[in-house]
Every structure is written in C-alpha cells, then in structure tokens.
Amino acid sequence: MANQTRSEVLLVGCGGVGALCAYNLEVGTQANVTAVLRSNYDAVDKNGFSISSIEHGEVTGWRPSKITRTISGNGKPFDFIVVTTKNIPDQPPAIAEVISPAVTHGHTIIVLLQNGINIERPLFKAFPDNIVLSGVSMISATETEPGKVRQDDPDILIISPFHNPRISMERESAAAQSFVDLYSASGKASCKLEPDVGTIRWRKLIYNACYNSICAILDMDTTTIRYAKHPVNDLVRPAMWEIWHIAKATGHPLPADIVEEMVDIDTWSFFKPSMAQDTSKGNFTEYENIVGEPLREAQRVNVPAPTLTVIYGILKALQWKVRAQNGLIKVPLERPQSLSLLEDS
Amino acid sequence: MANQTRSEVLLVGCGGVGALCAYNLEVGTQANVTAVLRSNYDAVDKNGFSISSIEHGEVTGWRPSKITRTISGNGKPFDFIVVTTKNIPDQPPAIAEVISPAVTHGHTIIVLLQNGINIERPLFKAFPDNIVLSGVSMISATETEPGKVRQDDPDILIISPFHNPRISMERESAAAQSFVDLYSASGKASCKLEPDVGTIRWRKLIYNACYNSICAILDMDTTTIRYAKHPVNDLVRPAMWEIWHIAKATGHPLPADIVEEMVDIDTWSFFKPSMAQDTSKGNFTEYENIVGEPLREAQRVNVPAPTLTVIYGILKALQWKVRAQNGLIKVPLERPQSLSLLEDS
Structure with missing residues (x-):
C-alpha cells in the first residue's frame, strides 16, 4: 500500500x-x-x-x-x-x-x-x-x-x-x-x-570557477594557497571579481562581500576541490561548465575576463592532455603535412 | 710562453x-x-x-x-x-x-x-x-x-x-x-x-616568456602543444604578441613575422624547454627574469599584458610550492592568528 x-x-x-x-x-x-x-x-x-x-x-x-x-x-x-x-x-x-x-x-x-x-x-x-x-x-x-x-x-x-x-x-x-x-x-x-537558480549557481561559481580551477592548475589545496597569499592576490581574487562582474551583467547581482567570504570560506583543512582531485588522478575536469560557460557569458555581455580567459586556456590544454594520456589522441612522431598553426582545428 | x-x-x-x-x-x-x-x-x-x-x-x-x-x-x-x-x-x-x-x-x-x-x-x-x-x-x-x-x-x-x-x-x-x-x-x-643587446634578448623572450613558461605550467613539450593547436591560439600566441608590444614600447621593435617564426621554430622533436624541465624535476625556474622582468617593463610603459600576468602569477605560485617542498616554507597545521588575506605579505 x-x-x-x-x-x-x-x-x-x-x-x-x-x-x-x-x-x-x-x-x-x-x-x-x-x-x-x-x-x-x-x-x-x-x-x-x-x-x-x-x-x-x-x-x-x-x-x-x-x-x-x-x-x-x-x-x-x-x-x-x-x-x-x-x-x-x-x-x-x-x-x-x-x-x-x-x-x-x-x-x-x-x-x-x-x-x-x-x-x-x-x-x-x-x-x-x-x-x-x-x-x-x-x-x-x-x-x-x-x-x-x-x-x-x-x-x-x-x-x-x-x-x-x-x-x-x-x-x-x-x-x-x-x-x-x-x-x-x-x-x-x-x-x-x-x-532564483541563477543567483545560487553564480554564487557557487565565485568559488568553483576560481579556487577549484586554480587549485587544479597549481595542484594545491585552498589552505596552502591562502597561506602563500600571493596566489590569492594574483589569481583567485581577480578571477572571483571577474565572475562577480559577469554575474552582475547577466542579471545575477551578488553582494560585494561575497568575494572575501569565498576567499576564506574553507576551514584550515587543506581541502583540495573537485577539479584539483580530478587533475591529480588524471581524470577529466568539469572545466567547460565551471569556467567555459561563465566565460562565454562574459563574451556575450562584453565583460572583460582576462584571468578566466587564461585559466580556461590552461584547463582546456590539460583536458586535451588527459585525452592524449588515455589514448584518445595520438601525437604523430613526424610533423603532419596538413598542420597549419594559423588556423584553428 | x-x-x-x-x-x-x-x-x-x-x-x-x-x-x-x-x-x-x-x-x-x-x-x-x-x-x-x-x-x-x-x-x-x-x-x-x-x-x-x-x-x-x-x-x-x-x-x-x-x-x-x-x-x-x-x-x-x-x-x-x-x-x-x-x-x-x-x-x-x-x-x-x-x-x-x-x-x-x-x-x-x-x-x-x-x-x-x-x-x-x-x-x-x-x-x-x-x-x-x-x-x-x-x-x-x-x-x-x-x-x-x-x-x-x-x-x-x-x-x-x-x-x-x-x-x-x-x-x-x-x-x-x-x-x-x-x-x-x-x-x-x-x-x-x-x-644591440636589447633586440637580441627581447627576441629570445618571444620564445622564452611564452613557450618556455607555458610548457612549464602545462608540463608539455612544444611539439605536443603545436599538435593540440588550441594552446598555441589560446595561450602561446597571445603571450608572444604581448612580449612583442612590450618590446616595441621599450624601444626594441621586432619584425611582425617574428611571432609566427617563433611559434613554429622548434623541430618536431618533442622538445621540453628549460623551465618545463625544471618544473618536472621539482627545481626552481627562472620565471622572474623570463616573465617577471618583461611584465615589470610592461607596467612601466603601460602596455597591457593580461596573459603574461596570469602566467606570472601561476609560475610564482609554483616557485613557492618548490620552496615548500624543499622545506624552506612550512604551512602551519592550524590557521595562524596573524593571517589576513586582505594584505599582501
């Protein structure tokens, strides 16, 4: 029953x-x-x-x-x-x-x-x-x-x-x-x-598009990054403000203090976010939905996102490497005649 | 005699x-x-x-x-x-x-x-x-x-x-x-x-500040990067043009075709430039003279260098990691009371 x-x-x-x-x-x-x-x-x-x-x-x-x-x-x-x-x-x-x-x-x-x-x-x-x-x-x-x-x-x-x-x-x-x-x-x-799904998801991106991706690139945890400080100042905080501005321009304004809250949100537990765990295990990362989509939104609404642009380029290259490591791509031992570096594949 | x-x-x-x-x-x-x-x-x-x-x-x-x-x-x-x-x-x-x-x-x-x-x-x-x-x-x-x-x-x-x-x-x-x-x-x-020492050294930076540093961050060789193509388009070429513009603004104009020449200068020999060799061996890299100094020149002459800025931030963090791995820095297991993330160290 x-x-x-x-x-x-x-x-x-x-x-x-x-x-x-x-x-x-x-x-x-x-x-x-x-x-x-x-x-x-x-x-x-x-x-x-x-x-x-x-x-x-x-x-x-x-x-x-x-x-x-x-x-x-x-x-x-x-x-x-x-x-x-x-x-x-x-x-x-x-x-x-x-x-x-x-x-x-x-x-x-x-x-x-x-x-x-x-x-x-x-x-x-x-x-x-x-x-x-x-x-x-x-x-x-x-x-x-x-x-x-x-x-x-x-x-x-x-x-x-x-x-x-x-x-x-x-x-x-x-x-x-x-x-x-x-x-x-x-x-x-x-x-x-x-x-309001937009605000919820953009709020989480302040952390995910920045700490998660930067920890993956550096193979570091958020505690160590905070202790080192300059990666927060040089990379994490600028990326977070870019997300904040993209969110605002796409109709999802977040409070200004969200950035500092997210910078320091993790406990002192040497936490490695999911993408960093993925890269250190040689797994694919969710970089397209976490960094790629916000960046495409930035382009759509014409908000500059120089930090995220480079982070995205790096994560895309790292994803390509995982494909190559898994045999999904094979780099030829001789230069392919068709290779032109001035056109994108 | x-x-x-x-x-x-x-x-x-x-x-x-x-x-x-x-x-x-x-x-x-x-x-x-x-x-x-x-x-x-x-x-x-x-x-x-x-x-x-x-x-x-x-x-x-x-x-x-x-x-x-x-x-x-x-x-x-x-x-x-x-x-x-x-x-x-x-x-x-x-x-x-x-x-x-x-x-x-x-x-x-x-x-x-x-x-x-x-x-x-x-x-x-x-x-x-x-x-x-x-x-x-x-x-x-x-x-x-x-x-x-x-x-x-x-x-x-x-x-x-x-x-x-x-x-x-x-x-x-x-x-x-x-x-x-x-x-x-x-x-x-x-x-x-x-x-003309300036032109000689800036010319070499077109390669070194870009391929050398990006290969280090990605742990890839230049052949693989060229075959993948998008790292050239997303990272290497933008960084090279930034160096080209900084060189020009500091009085070291280089020919415009130098960028494409450098993009494709290495033979198809899967060559890992020195910084990439250093990072994969856990050694310190020469990132300050290769990326940091050009970036300081960019700031001095007010030329935007967004790609190199992020590359520099990453290399600085990786250098810090090497210091920590060699015991020169020890991250405390408890959060230090003095840690403020809003001031730089």
Whole structure:
C-alpha cells in the first residue's frame, strides 16, 4: 500500500554524493530508488553500501531498492531522475543521451546535482517537455573504497527550477517543491527550495570557477594557497571579481562581500576541490561548465575576463592532455603535412 | 710562453652548456679555464669530462686547466668570469654574491650566458666598474650523467655589451670583441658580436616568456602543444604578441613575422624547454627574469599584458610550492592568528 504512493527515482552516479542521496531518499520511505552503479556495482551487489554519516550514523549492508549497471525504462515510469555524475560536455556520451532510455517525455522530472551553469540547456533541447531542476549540494561525501562512503558535513541541498520557456513556472515550482518534500522526508537532510537558480549557481561559481580551477592548475589545496597569499592576490581574487562582474551583467547581482567570504570560506583543512582531485588522478575536469560557460557569458555581455580567459586556456590544454594520456589522441612522431598553426582545428 | 698570453677564465656553472663552453675555450689555446663544479665535481675529478659533440667529436677524460668546488681569487686575476648557471634572483644566494670573491674590480669582465632581461642590473650595482657582457647561447648541450655531456646542435653564441652608463661604449665593445675572439679561437663554435643587446634578448623572450613558461605550467613539450593547436591560439600566441608590444614600447621593435617564426621554430622533436624541465624535476625556474622582468617593463610603459600576468602569477605560485617542498616554507597545521588575506605579505 505504502509502496503504491512512493515515487520512482532513478539515481545516476552513485559515488559518495549519489549514495547518500539514495540512502536519504529511501530512509524517507517515499521513494523507490533504482541506482545506476558502475565501478562499485560488484562491491555493492555483494555487500551493499557501508555508510558512515554524521546524520545517518553507521549503516552497513544497505542496498537501494534496485541496482543496475545499465539505464533502461522502468515498469512504472520514473518520476525523478537524479544525476550526480560529473558533467563533462566535451567528453561523450552526453548526459541527455545517457539518461534518454529512462526518460518518460512530459513526465519524468530531471534533477541535476552538478556544478556549473547552463547545464540545463542540453536537457531542455533533448527533453523539451520535461521539467529540469537544479540541485546545489553542500554535502562533503567521499567514497573511500567501492561501496564505502563517508559523510563529514551536513547534507544541505538547495533545489531550484531551471526555467524552460515551454513550461509554466508554476508547474516547475511545484515540481521543485515535490522533490524538496521527497528529500526532506527522512527528517535528516536539510533540503530547501530557492526560486532564483541563477543567483545560487553564480554564487557557487565565485568559488568553483576560481579556487577549484586554480587549485587544479597549481595542484594545491585552498589552505596552502591562502597561506602563500600571493596566489590569492594574483589569481583567485581577480578571477572571483571577474565572475562577480559577469554575474552582475547577466542579471545575477551578488553582494560585494561575497568575494572575501569565498576567499576564506574553507576551514584550515587543506581541502583540495573537485577539479584539483580530478587533475591529480588524471581524470577529466568539469572545466567547460565551471569556467567555459561563465566565460562565454562574459563574451556575450562584453565583460572583460582576462584571468578566466587564461585559466580556461590552461584547463582546456590539460583536458586535451588527459585525452592524449588515455589514448584518445595520438601525437604523430613526424610533423603532419596538413598542420597549419594559423588556423584553428 | 703561449701560457703567458692566455686569458684567465673562471667558468661558473659547468653543466652541459658550461662544459662545452670550457672545452671550446681551451681548444682555442688562448684561455686557461678554472671550472667551478658542484654536483659533478667527484665524477670529473676522477674521470674528466666525456663529451660527445657534433663539432668537437668524441672527447674522453678531458679536464679543464683547473677544477674547484669553491669560488676564490686566482694567482693572476681573472680576465673573464663566464656564468652559465640558472639565474634565480628570488632564490639566494645572488649571482653577484657568488662570484664576488673572484672579481677584480675594474678588470674582470663578467659574461652572463643566461636567460631573461635586466639580468645585468644586480651586477652593475655590485661591480660598478666592471664590464658586463650578454651571451645568448643557441647550443643544445645536455649533461646526461655527471661529467657526460652531449651536444646535438651547433654552438652558436651571440655576445653583446650590456651598457653601463659609468663605462664607455668603446671599452664595452672592445671587451665584447675580445671575448668573441677568445671563443672563436677554436675554429669550431660560431661566436658573433651583436651590438644591440636589447633586440637580441627581447627576441629570445618571444620564445622564452611564452613557450618556455607555458610548457612549464602545462608540463608539455612544444611539439605536443603545436599538435593540440588550441594552446598555441589560446595561450602561446597571445603571450608572444604581448612580449612583442612590450618590446616595441621599450624601444626594441621586432619584425611582425617574428611571432609566427617563433611559434613554429622548434623541430618536431618533442622538445621540453628549460623551465618545463625544471618544473618536472621539482627545481626552481627562472620565471622572474623570463616573465617577471618583461611584465615589470610592461607596467612601466603601460602596455597591457593580461596573459603574461596570469602566467606570472601561476609560475610564482609554483616557485613557492618548490620552496615548500624543499622545506624552506612550512604551512602551519592550524590557521595562524596573524593571517589576513586582505594584505599582501
């Protein structure tokens, strides 16, 4: 009986954040979660998840309602698809393509718990009649080994509707509220509705486009950068003000003290933001949505962004290197006859 | 008898370039070279240098007239001190301090075979009555193991006087010519006098401030960067044009086609310039004289240099990291009470 009213949720990307999200949703008993697992499928299939959480305590041998390796339709259509994977549009397959088999047009609500801006655009294009929600998660959850997850900070999730001109704002807001209710049902996580998605996401970019990217380039943590000081003065702060000015010019004014707040927001914990973790592991970074999109907005509204321009060029080159290191590009041992350095490829 | 007319030369920095320089000078039989050796002293003391050179052939067991670990005066005063060490003004001891015991005031001619600009200034200050010469070397000589040196490209050395307002240009030019004669005596190397030191050094900066620094930041070689193309378009070429404009504004106009010439100057040999070699070995880089000084010139003459500004900020942070990795800086585990991020240190 209870089961009949439960929402069907597909959770794509079941690392630290995804596993906590799945667990929190099922603890609320209003959702059946189908979790798409990749690298940790065998571990979770055998032993379930082990979760050590400041909110949920010690959990062992927990399994979502259903686990799967591949994405397909459901007996009942999915009410929500929650995507917590990294968002790397320059590296196929696209997220829209990945989730496509599970989307019921006009019904499934897509929730993007991902960094950056303009991430809704490819989803609007692929699924013009589906509501897309923004999730900005403050959780610090890490998968320490396959299936083992540790959560050190409270689970704070901010949900906002991305506005699709084909869909009414009322329906979008109602959908956002329904996901907030679903996520809050556990009584553990703090999930809030914030109508102004732009301000939320630009605010987070002040940190992400600057500290996250600069830590990746320097292979340094934010504590060390703050102690060294000159990287804050030479790089972080100028980049943050550029984001602040782009945000303002695109209609998302932020308070002036946000820059100093973000400069010093991390505790003295030698924290390496996600892109820095990615580069030191030889992984692709989310540089396109975190730096590329703000920079394209800057060009659109004619706001100078010299620091971010160079940071973007460097991150793009580092991404190219990862492709080459993974054998996706092979540099020929002899100079190709066709190589002209005066035209772009 | 021949010995009485020989010049006394102190050679500081006896790696690949220095060893070839010492050998070439002594082959000419007009110089007695005292070579200051550090890491390779024991190897050279025991077995001499082994040199494999496209100009000098295969040489084994060769020793300069004198080798030493420390710098001191000479029985006869040194006529020339040739410095081929890296020039890292932000990392003591300063070169002027290092060579000081061997300089005879008003007599010894100091020859700086080093990268960057404004490198003569600290020498002018320390030795106001000594002539300082610029040496720009095109040699590609590598010490493959202590005492073993390989030279693949011709030894081309361009000598120019740095103009010290206290000394007449005639005396400076004569000194430069005397070193050219000394270096040319072997009949092997190609050593030329070029009166316009500024143009020579700014020309080399088009390569060094851009490819050298960007390869260091990206840990890439110039061949790979050219094949990837977008790092050339996004980073290398904009930085080169900035140097070109700073050079022009400071009175060193360069031809407009120099940029494309430098973009494509390296052979398809996957060459990693010196700073990139330094960063991948965890060594200090010469970023202050190669990027910092041109940038200070840009500020002085009010030429915008946004790309070089960010490159400089990154290289400064990487240099700081090397200091920290070598234990010269220790980041405290707790936040220092005195840390204020709004004032520079």
